[in-house]
Amino acid sequence: MIILKLLNMVIALAAAPLLLGIINRTKAVFAGRTGQPLLQLYYDIWKLLRKGAVYSRSTSWIFRVGPVIGLSVALIAAALIPFGGLPAVISFKGDLILFAYLFGLSRFFTVLMAMDTGSSFEGMGASREVTFSTLSEPALLIGLAAIAKYTGYISLSQMFSSLNLSVWLNAGPAFVLVGFAILIVFLTENSRIPIDDPNTHLELTMIHEVMILDHSGPDLAMILYGAAIKMWLLGAILIGIVVPVHSGNALFDISAAMLFMILLAIVIGVIESSMARLKLLHVPQLLIGATTLSILALVLILR
Amino acid sequence: MSLFLWGLVIIFVGGLASLINGRRAGLASFFGAAGAVAGSITAVIPAFKVFLHGVTESFRLNWNIPFGSFFVQIDAISAVFLIPIFGLSAIAAVYGAEYLLAYREKKNLGAPWFFYNLLLIGMALVVVARNGLLFLVAWEIMSLSSFFLVTFEYERQTVRQAGLIYLIAMHIGTAFLVVFFILLGHHAGSLDFDKISGVPSSLANVLFMLAIVGFGTKAGFMPLHVWLPYAHPAAPSHVSAVMSGVMIKTGIYGLVRALTILGFPPAWWCWVLILIGAVSGVLGVLFALAQHDLKRLLAYHSVENIGIITIGLGVGLLGINMNSPILAVLGFAGGLFHVINHAVFKGLLFLGAGAVLHSCKTGHIDLLGGIIKRMPWTAFTFLIGSIAICGLPPLNGFVSEFLIYLGVFKNGMGGGLEAVIPALIVIGALALIGGLALACFTKAFGVIFLGHPRSDYAQQAHEVGPGMKFSMVTLAALCLLLGIFSPLVIKSAENVILEITLLTFPDVQAELASASTVLWNFVFVSLILFGIIGVFTVLRKLLLSGRCVRQTVTWDCGYAQPGPKMQYTATSFAQPLTDLFKLFLRTRKDISHPKGVFPVQSAFHTDTSDISEKYMYEPAYKWISLLLSKLRWFQHGRLQIYVLYIALTLGILLIWKMM
Known part of the structure; x- marks a missing residue:
């Protein structure tokens, strides 16, 4: 059992950077380009790990410990998330709260790293980051509360392993709402369109990318890898809720989950290719909307 | 018990010795601080004993006042409050000994130390008093001594105004408490707490509302909190730490004590508490976000944390009402643990703010910046405090919020609508508070300690001395230890919970044991996190060693002359959120736009005044003063006439008595 649990974590850590490759390839196909290799992020991380670093004179030790804390949090969070029917390495009652708050910790340091440079662009990105994450947190927690209410469990592993595809017959509407809410949280937390544009060419319009503008070398590698893991984990939550395939055969379940992760990446690519970024002023409305969807889902499940 | 009373005596003697030696600053500080530390250590021993073993200690003396008796008792509830009171006050006293020396030229240091020690005695007596009259006397000692501490720098007009607001607010609160105790005494025929029982529900409802207003004024419930943002910034920093960390908790204590006296809670009490908690929590942190002054910002955060504590109490009370041990145990455990945690991290943050004030001579956030390099110790401890107050793992602030979450989650799974609605409110409120607190403290820490100095104030920053450093480091270490050892703390809370909830011992023990098992998991995760x-x-050090690591300017998009003024400010950092919640904040913005081809001057100023002060108290006081001005002829300022009034009143009372 413990090997299976560890397998779950190994998959997360190994396959996480692939998601971004698939998203970018999808976008390239839509734009009629060849696009970068699927494994580009692996190459980037590898390249960065072998480089030196450049630091701004205004920065302090906060700027240097930030990436370490961010990646460590991502790793430990990976131990809390179940995947494809496999339970998480560590699971206990209320682990979903710890999961949400751990990412709060890494956000705390990301924002401080940005403030440490004294750059107005990075301050701007930091300000937007805290604004949007403030609003996305209630949506995530209430959405998970709805699932917890449906299953009767409050640990992520028990919750997800007790779901199966029949939820769509029993509580379809509620799951649609939670799915949407968590998709919006996914897009926000991973800085994707329509909330943030990772490929923008202007510092003024970025959120997450601008906060790490001054990082280089191994530090940047750690940040990129941490962000990839975070995307994988939130994706795992999303597909764990929306397409809970539990056949009893571990191998089949994992393969199905992997397939759905790839599908999710393609969907994100399609969203990014077909939508423009929202005006920053409209993002809060979207996030409050997500919270409302979560509340509605909870009400529906209660009925 | 005698150890406890001896401790108070030591504290008093220390204060007195300091008062006598007021002209000699060094000696005054020594006696004051030494008395506070030695007395606290002595008096906290019985409190720890009671907390761990649950054996109540009491002491009773007759007192020659109608209904009064010197009846004091330490039970587990008192102990939970006594431990942070003595702990934080002793640590803050060490800090104050160094902090106050900066005033040695201008001020007599005897008075602040005398009142500091008196405040400590007042707080301790409030928590152990078991007689209504004694309680009120102790309450008044606490309020008055803290008033004299708030007005320490009375030569400044703003401080005098703050002191006045504080004094009035405290006495409005006390007025409600006087009525509370009169009604209670009238029912029971005695003011000794152990003689009061069987309060009828109609009376209990009235008493509950009186307690909410009376104790809520002290604790800082919205909208009774107006004194906090004035009093905390005005007081010397170690006093702000004590006032915010433990003194306002006596309001929470009073409420908990009142709840144990008033009997079985109807559902609406629980809802009142949960809603007050949610409103105070969310609005407290929102107003904090809009502040420019560090200590004022921290004062609003006290409102927020009192909100979280009150949510915990409300959830616990709901557990009693719904007969759900999960909710009762986890709600009260979370709320009371947050009382201790808040004392630690808020004490730490106020001491940190004091260190910044001490060395930079300003608390205006937008004038500071980059002082992490000049004040590394202060910066590090302030960072720990910030992480803790945001409720982030692996520190103590997370644990208390986690327990409340766990309670409503667990209970919500089993129950129907009546269990899910509170869960929804509590989860929503705590999640929002958490996010906003993160925004607020990244703003405070980021703008004050990181980046470039924004003014000459920040340029002159220098690290504080060993006494102040010691206090801050101790509190920072406590933030971590209380997080890592939280399972043990929670497990030993059974006596307190038993006293409040009247559940059976096995129920409480089972719930606490399961909560502490969950917390061991959290500790396990935290330790692994530290390991990673x-x-x-x-690994990072190894990777970078021997490679080219260069220093350069921050990426400036090719702009030739970036300056510290171009940094993002605290105001601009908070602006998206303050705009989003402008319905509540009503921030006033004064803009003078740059004009012409070569603009000379432009300015932008924001000011967020308190809504409850502006739209509730100001109009109310205007009416009251208008009404009372009609009675001015009554007051002549002549002593003889006042004596006549007294004689007349006594005469009328005598006649009334005869009839």
């Missing part, structure tokens, strides 16, 4: 951080830190 350690490994990666080493």
Whole structure:
């Protein structure tokens, strides 16, 4: 059992950077380009790990410990998330709260790293980051509360392993709402369109990318890898809720989950290719909307 | 018990010795602080004993006042409050000994130390008093001594105004408490707490509302909190730490004590508490976000944390009402643990703010910046405090919020609508508070300690001395230890919970045991997290060693002359959120736009005044003063006439008595 649990974590850590490759390839196909290799992020991380670093004179030790804390949090969070029917390495009652708050910790340091440079662009990105994450947190927690209410469990592993595809017959509407809410949280937390544009060419319009503008070398590698893991984990939550395939055969379940992760990446690519970024002023409305969807889902499940 | 009373005596003697030696600053500080520390250590021993073993200690003396008796008792509830009171006050006293020396030229240091020690005695007596009259006397000692501490720098007009607001607010609160005790005494025929029982529900409802207003004024419930943002910034920083960390908790204590006296809670009490908690929590942190002054910002955060504590109490009370041990145990455990945690991290943050004030001579956030390099110790401890107050793992602030979450989650799974609605409110409120607190403290820490100095104030920053450093480091270590050892703390809370909830011992024990099992998991995760951080830190060092590591300017998009003024300010950092919640904040913005081809001057100023002060108290006081001005002829300022009034009143009372 413990090997299976560890397998779950190994998959997360190994396959996480692939998601971004698939998203970018999808976008390239839509734009009629060849696009970068699927494994580009692996190459980037590898390249960065072998480089030196450049630091701004205004920065302090906060700027240097930030990436370490961010990646460590991502790793430990990976131990809390179940995947494809496999339970998480560590699971206990209320682990979903710890999961949400751990990412709060890494956000705390990301924002401080940005403030440490004294750059107005990075301050701007930091300000937007805290604004949007403030609003996305209630949506995530209430959405998970709805699932917890449906299953009767409050640990992520028990919750997800007790779901199966029949939820769509029993509580379809509620799951649609939670799915949407968590998709919006996914897009926000991973800085994707329509909330943030990772490929923008202007510092003024970025959120997450601008906060790490001054990082280089191994530090940047750690940040990129941490962000990839975070995307994988939130994706795992999303597909764990929306397409809970539990056949009893571990191998089949994992393969199905992997397939759905790839599908999710393609969907994100399609969203990014077909939508423009929202005006920053409209993002809060979207996030409050997500919270409302979560509340509605909870009400529906209660009925 | 005698150890406890001896401790108070030591504290008093220390204060007195300091008062006598007021002209000699060094001696005054020594006696004051030494008395506070030695007395606290002595008096906290019985409190720890009671907390761990649950054996109540009491002491009773007759007192020659109608209904009064010197009846004091330490039970587990008192102990939970006594431990942070003595702990934080002793640590803050060490800090104050150094902090106050900066005033040695201008001020007599005897008075502040005398009142500091008196405040400590007042707080301790409030928590152990078991007689209504004694309680009120102790309450008044606490309020008055803290008033004299708030007005320490009375030569400044703003401080005098703050003191006045504080004095009035405290006495409005006390007025409600006087009525509370009169009604209670009238029912029971005695003011000794152990003689009061069987309060009828109609009376209990009235008493509950009186307690909410009376104790809520002290604790700082919205909208009774108006004194906090004035009094905390005005007081010397170690006093602000004590006032915010433990003194306002006596309001929470009073409420808890009142709840144990008033009997079985109807559902609406629980809802009132949960809603007050949610409103105070969310609005407290929102107003904090809009502040420019560090200590004022921290004062609003006290409102927020009192909100979280009150949510915990409300959830616990709901557990009693719904007969759900899960909710009762986890709600009260979370709320009371947050009382201790808040004392630690808020004490730490106020001491940190004091250190910044001490060395930079300003608390205006937008004038500071980059002082992490000049004040590394202060910066590090302030960072720990910030992480703790945001409720982030692995520190203590997370644990208390986690327990409340766990309670409503667990209970919500089993129950129907009546269990899910509170869960929804509590989860929503705590999640929103958490996010906003993160925004607020990244703003405070980021703008004050990181980046470039924004003014000459920040340029002159220098690290504080050993006494102040010691206090801050101790509190920072406590933030971590209370997080890591939280399972043990929670497990030993059974006596307190038993006293409040009247559940059976096995129920409480089972719930606490399961909560502490969950917390061991959290501790396990935290320890692994520290391990991974350690490994990666080493790995990063190894990777960078021997490679080219350069220093340069921050990326400036090719702009030739970036300056510190171009940094993002605290105001602009908070602006998206303050705009989003402008319905509540009503921030006033004064803009003078740059004009012409070569603009000379432009300015932008924001001011967020308190809504409840502006739209509730100001109009109310205007009416009251208008009404009372009609009675001015009554007051002549002549002593003889006042004596006549007294004689007349006594005469009328005598006649009334005869009839």
